[in-house]
Amino acid sequence: MFKEMHDLFQWAWLIPALPFLSFLLIAFVTKRSKGLSSTVSILAILTALGLAIAIGLGIIQSGAELVEHPVIVSANWLNIWGLKIDIGTVVDPLSGMMLFVVALVASMVQIYSLGYMQGDKGWSRYYAYQSLFAFSMLGMVLATNLLQLFIFWELVGLCSYLLIGFWYFKVSAREAAKKAFITTRVGDFGLLLGILFLYNKFETLDFTALSAALSTNLQNVAVVGTVGYVTVMAFLIFMGPMGKSGQFPLHVWLPDAMEGPTPVSALIHAATMVVAGVYLVAKMYFLFEASPVALQFVAGIGAFTAIFAASIAIAQDDIKRILAYSTLSQLGYMVFALGVGAYSASLFHLMTHAFFKALMFLGAGSVIHALHEKQNIWDMGGLWRKMPITGTTFFIGVLAISGVPPFAGFWSKDEILAGAFQNGHPIIYAVGLFTAFLTAFYMSRLFFVAFMGPEKPQNHPHESPLSMTIPLVILACFSAIGGLAALPEHNFSFFIHFGEFEPEAMNWGLAGISVVAGLLGIGFAYYIYVKEAIKAESIAARFPIVYRILNNKYYIDEVYLWLIHHIMDGLGKVLYFIDIYIVDGIINGIALLTRGSAKVLRRTGTGQLQTYAMVFFFAVVVIFMVFAFGEGQLSSLNPLAMLGGVK
């Protein structure tokens, strides 16, 4: 069985290659024909999805054998003195899961875009970018080594940049794209440093080889140095995920990234690219595990981001921004799950979150499409009746993210909280639980305000076309049943786990608590926004400062902007001043000195031949005197003798 599958797994490189081919085709051949471009792109990603499903089934059939021995195919990419890098594909349950999720969401989004992007002038360009993104993301998932991962990591960053700035004529989109790229670049700086130091120490970047080298040498201080060294490495590597997965304090770009088309937000900024950081930490988990300090740090940052972003989401009015902060909060969940050691729970949440968050973003897109680019939830209302499919699927998404059983979010979220509690992190457990409550609250708020309540007369919503609703339905199915992967004997954590596999029984008590938290949140929102038992305005009025701080996202953007405009640009201006007036000034000063001395010395050229003759004569006299009477003293100064020209 495994042998046959092995042959299949070797073809995994086709999965990213197909979208890349489609990118090239669109860019160079079909760019003038809208229909062809989208067809090529969708065909490529659907084929890739088919392959990913085949590989996924193959992985499930191969069972434990593949978990122990991932199938790696690689070829040399760069080979010079002191630096040897391979590039290839690795097939193991983790990459298989990611392949499936990415290919599924990407194909759903591309089909959805047929409806959403209807009539956009940049149609072919959009599908070219989509294909490029699919290529980069799938290539990243299959990476065998850190550098390959970094390469694709940057490429997905590029695609994110291009797609956020897709409507490049909008100033806000252009600024958001720039912000996203630069903020993630700050994280990439650390990641790159980490890669360099790791290669320096272990002479390899291969995940398996690195893991082996680290585990065999962990006791050997001479090779690894101290645990401190490992901790530093882990910190540096973690800077990358902090940028890419929007962890505090590098989270600022993600809400702004909502300037891109909504399907893009669904694909890149909810389901796939932003979880790349979680994926990277999972891939490098052997490094983090070796340093308890680093794990603590990861858990702390994750938990803080989770509650921090959730608190902001409560006070936002833009439907996409609420979802964006919710994404940040859920990413924080995944990250702190890794920090507390709930490895498979984190990745499980990654998968379920991809389903329901993509669903909700696409649903939001459907609403925005129907309301002609209105994004404020207070401009909506009563949409469920007019848009039944969008409304129902969105409701499934809300239930899933709120952790209501049996929807997908319940299983993964519960595993994370149980992991935090059982691994001895009570504070983080409490934070997570409170975040779950907040999540349920703001999600239900969004749902109740936008989909229920009175209709707004100025809106004339209508259900979206089939190309948009079918992806919604498919994703809703996955959001509903995706969590059941936790149930069978060979469940999710059997395939994807770190270290020895220990089957864990469901802790129904803890699960009950988290369900209660979620239901409380929904009920609270119901009371405020449907029953209107307590006026939302009155709460905001009671705590004006809190509301303003939350609404302005803790003023972090303002602080960063101040730093950039005053410190960085100011430094630039000061250095430019120094460059022109000091560095260049010295150069110009030397030039001026030359000119000045020439100006003075040229006075000696009076044009009076008599003066010249007089000077000449007396100079001859002086030289004659010197040679006649000063022979002994001055022969050493004889320039000819110095040159050695006189024998």
Add this chain to the structure above:
Amino acid sequence: MNLGNLSVGLSTYLLVGAMLFCLGLYGVFAKRNIIAILMSLELMLNAVNINFVAFNRFLWNQKIDIHYILTGNVAALFVIVVAAAEIAVGLALVITIYRNRQSTNVDEFNWLKW
């Protein structure tokens, strides 16, 4: 008064030459009229001529080598010829300059300054 003791040696001639040369030099340095400068230049050349002739008379032992007898005199002749040529060219220049500038004052001829 024994005129025989009053021998006129080489140094006397050189002294005369040097005086003449210095007079010429002074003229060249100090005169403002360009023709006067040319004349002073002639003085200097003639001072050199005196030196040539004097050295020719005193320095060589005429009985030893007949070839050296007239070397200095020939050099002096050359100088006279060159001086004649020089004064011809010089005066031609002076006349041209005078025609253009209506002046023979060298102070006004500083067109080559810086």
Add this chain to the structure above:
Amino acid sequence: MSSALPSGGSFLLPFILGAPLLAMFVIVFMPKDETKMIKIIAAMGTFVAMALSLFAFFAYDRSLGGMQFTLTIPWVPDLGVNLAFGVDGLSLPMLLLTNLIGFSSIYASWNMENRAKEFFVLLLILITGVMGTFIARDLFIFFLFYEIVVIPIYIMVIIWGSTKRVSKEYAGMKLTIYLLIGSAFLLVGMVALYLAAAKQGNPTFMFDQLAARQNLYSAPFQKAAFGLMLFGFGSLISMFPFHSWSPDGYAGAPTAVSMIHAGVLKKIGGYGLIRLGVYVLPLGAKYWAPVIAALAIANVLYAAFIALAQKDLKYVIGYSSVSHMGYVLIAIAALNPTSINGAVAMMFAHGVMSALIFSMIGFIYEKTHTRNIPDLGGLAHQMPRLAIGFIIGGMASLGLPSTVNFISEFTIFMGSIRVLPVQAILGIAGIIFTAVYTLRIIANVMFGPRRPEWDQLKDIRGPELVPLIVLGLVIFAAGIFPNILFGLVNSGVTSSGLQKVLETVSQAKMGGLF
């Protein structure tokens, strides 16, 4: 390989050198109003050179390594001057780079109508001169070609340049005087080296023989001679305090000159530091390495910050090229085979990238008559192809993976982080600021709302596309398949004896300057 060889060997390199020269002579005898024909002939000459150097690039035997396609003709035997040509893994990429950029620069000046004949004659002389420095195996010839380069640059900046912050006369003068001051110091170093090497007779200017006579150079001599060369080559590669000619010069120069100057001419500095500095005077290099490293960091960060404060497009790129040269310098200071690999590749990568960006800026200026960033904006509406070229150049500049610049920078960082960790980390921090200013100019020039005043502009088309296609292709081909370039560079580093030199240097007991 001995200088006693009267002739024989390959005539490939003289042909490459001769092709643009021949085109130049043809143009000299053409009527000056035949501008179309002049451009075609210039393009043909450089195309032949480019095709032949591409052939050389792939025909070079990488497993054998060393100098290949050699040709040695004794020129002044008494002084030991030989007309010696040859390329190895260090100079062949530079030769190819010269010809790629030379060919593109002809097309970047395709709309040149003002005194076109003189322009292309001078441009071809310039290309030939730069090429000559890279294929020379003899220090004397190297220097000769280097001096040839100075003359056309001066004339071209003065006649065809543009006056912005500084006048073009000032820019041209600054450029030329810097080149000449650098070469003056170089000349002293060169003569000193020559005399030291000829101490036991048999004078020579050949690089490999100069390098072979290590035992004749005392440590103090190496320090002094390397110092002179550092000054000369350093001002050529725009090392920190000697960099101020670069932004002013590029801003004043016409597009083709900016392309060639930033693309290849600057690299003579880095190439010379490796070929003549590190290779011939390793102990001197070791002694000066801490200074180079410190100045390199100044280059990277200082210039990147200044680029943030610029309003003129060419100044941004001018300072960015100063900043990128810091990476080359830090690689040279690290003195190990990995970093030298990176240095050579970075010079190649930066050359292609800066030539692409300068050609795009040239088109922008030609069409809009401004380079002032606040006056520009939204050009992607009217000129999408130009925008693509600009973005490709920008992405290469900030070292995006899949461009050759990324892998070069990575190699440099890898090589230098072992030896100079602090400096390397500071240098790597530069990638953030590079991203900031690059993305800023992309956003402010290409993106944003449509501006009606540019609506009549035509996108680049026809011959104008050549720089974009040629240079863009190279950026990605070498970035996606790095072994194409790095295989050659690596064979240059490992086979030329450089590796051995570097190993002895790393073991030398002599500490650095500080």
